[in-house]
Amino acid sequence: MPDTAWHMQGNWEPILSEIKSTKLDVHGTIPEALNGTYIRTGPNPGNGASPHWFQGDGMVHGIRLRDGQAEWYRNAFIKTDILASGEPRMDPTDLQLGTANTSIHTHNGKILSLMESAWPWRIDEDLNTVGVENFGGKLTCAMTAHPKVCPVTGELLAFSYFQFEPPYLRYIRIGADGEVKAIEPIDIPNMVMMHDFAITRHYAVFLDLPLVFDLELLATGIPFGFKREAGARIGVMPRNGGNADVRWFEIEPCYVFHTVNAYEDGQKIILTGSRLKSTMEAASSDYSENGVLWRWELDLQTGAVKETQLDDCAADFGRVNDGLVGLPARHGYLMELGGDGSSDEPVYGNRLLKYDLESGTRQAHSLGETVRGGEPVFVATGDGEDEGYIMTIVHDEATGVSSFVIVDAQDFEAAPVASVDLPQRVPYGAHGNWIPLST
Secondary structure (H helix, E strand, O other): OOOOOHHHOHHHOOOOOOOEEOOOEEEEOOOOOOOEEEEEEEEOOOOOOOOOHHHOOEEEEEEEEEOOEEEEEEEEEOOOHHHHHOOOOOOOOOOOOOOOOOEEEEEOOEEEEEOOOOOOEEEOOOOOEEEEOOOOOOOOOOOOOOOEEOOOOOOEEEEEOOOOOOOOEEEEEEOOOOOEEEEEEEOOOOOEOOOOOEEOOOEEEEEEOOEEEOHHHHHHOOOEEEOHHHOEEEEEEEOOOOHHHOEEEEEOOOEEEEEEEEEEEOOEEEEEEEEEOOOOOOOOOOOOOOOEEEEEEEEOOOOOEEEEEEEEEEEEEEEOOHHHOOOOOOEEEEEEEOOOOOOOOOOEEEEEEEEEOOOOOEEEEEOOOOEEOOOOEEEEOOOOOOOEEEEEEEEEOOOOOEEEEEEEHHHOOOOOOEEEEOOOOOOOOOOEEEEEOOO
C-alpha cells in the first residue's frame, strides 16, 4: 500500500494516542437539557496503516455534557481481538473478528459499536470496552452496522449480508428485551454489499443493489464491485414475516449507502435515501461519485414504483428524529459532500443540511469555508419533531483544530449555540449517536 493513499493523509490519517481531557474550551452556551455523551466511531488502524479505509480498527471519540458543561473529551480504541493481533481480516466463520468501526447504537441499555461483517462490540458510556455482543450466543450471523430501533415497539431490527453461500441475506429481529426473536433467511441471487436498509411500522425494506461480491477483487481487501448488469430492486417484507412474504420492486440500477427514513402512506411505502449512480466501479477505493437525495414510492397494491430525485446537492449520512424512525417524518438532516469527482477521496462538505422530505427544499448550516463536517445527529429536547439540537464533530483544515458543534434544529441557519474545541485532531470518521446519562 503506498504511503500516499488518501486515507493515510491529512485528517484521514489515523491517530495512535488515547487521551482524556477535562479542560475544554467552550464557545457559546451548552443547553442544560443536554445531559449525556456523544460517541462516534470510525476506522483508525492501531498499527498506523491499513490497505483500505473500511478496514481500520474501531476508535471511539466521546464528549460528555452535563448541566451546561463539557465535562470531558476522551478517545479510545475498542479492544477487539483484531486490535490485539494487529492483523485486519474478515472471516465469516469467526464472527468475533470485528473492528467495530462503523456505527454506534443503543438498545436495551447496551451501547453497541458495530461493523457489518461480524458481531457488534459492547462499550460503556465512559468508552471502555465491555466485550463482544452476540446476544447470549443466539446471534449466529454477522449484523449490519445500521440496525433500526422501532420507536413504537422498542425492537431492534437488522440484517446480515456477510455470507459467501446462499442464502445471501438474513433478517434479524431482536425484542425490546434484548432477546433474539428471529433470524430469517432471505433469498437473493448474489452476495451484495447491503450497507443499509429501512423499516416502517409494519415492514422491513431491503436494498438488493448491484455492488456485488467479486472473487477477483479479494486482494484489494474489499471484494465488491459495481455490476450494473446485476440489476437493482427493493424488497418489502412484513416485519414478522419471512422469505416467502418478500415483494420485490425493480428499480433503476444505483447504489445507496444510507437511507434517511421510510414510512407507510396507505398502500404505499415511501423511502428516502442518498442515491449514487454507482460506487466502487473503477476500484474498491473509488468514492468519487456522491449521492443526492431521492425518494422511492412503492405501491403495494399495484406493484408500481415511482423514483423521484428531490435535490441535486451532493449529500449523505442522513438522519431523522429517532422517535420517528419508520414513521412519517418531515425533517431529514444530511451532511453535504464536496469535491468535484476528480479524486477518489470522499470529501466531507462544509455545510449541514435540513431537508423538508416532502418537497425536497432545504436549509443549510454553514460550518465555515475551511471546515469539513460530519454526520448530523439529532437530539430531541421536546415534543416537536425538530425541537432539539444537531450535533457533530467537525475539523478545520486551515487551523488543524477539531471541534464538537451544537446547532439549534429550529434555528438551523444560525451560528452554533455552542462549540467545544477538542484537545487533539479527530480524524474523519463514520457514525455516532447521543447516549443520555444513565445516572
